[in-house]
Amino acid sequence: MSSLTLAGLGQKVGHELGVSSWVKIDQARIDAFASCTGDHQWIHVDVERSKQESPFRSPIAHGYLTLAMVAPLAMEIGVVPTDAAAGLNYGIDKVRFLAPVPAGARVRLRVVLAGLEPREGGQVIMKTQNTLEVEGSEKPALVAETLALLLPAAGARQ
Known part of the structure; x- marks a missing residue:
């Protein structure tokens, strides 16, 4: 459970907020993402062809699938302060x-x-640096600077 509060966020700038648990990106998840988005490029969904023709010798996850993992894993870490009514996706800088x-x-x-x-009404735009690590790889899958609009709950100290 996160112990972050809106009033205490300023002290956390420049510090790590946490690390999520490991999550498996299996072929079923990749196929489901392809079905949702319509991106059925063979390098993601054709297992046999990927084994033969892909430079990676297996199917790989869509880049946008890996990016889509940022939000739920950040929520697992607890990046939204406990006294915020909500944390809304506000954008991606990079x-x-x-x-x-x-x-x-x-x-x-x-x-x-x-x-x-800081914004009007106690709202805050929070910028985070997100690194999605791949188990056993020296390089991360991605790095992303994301923005969240934090809305204070009624009675939250600011």
């Missing part, structure tokens, strides 16, 4: 896909609080 995620690999998220921008 994303770089650095290494493939082979089907069957495990990933985890490391989050650093990069900055805060």
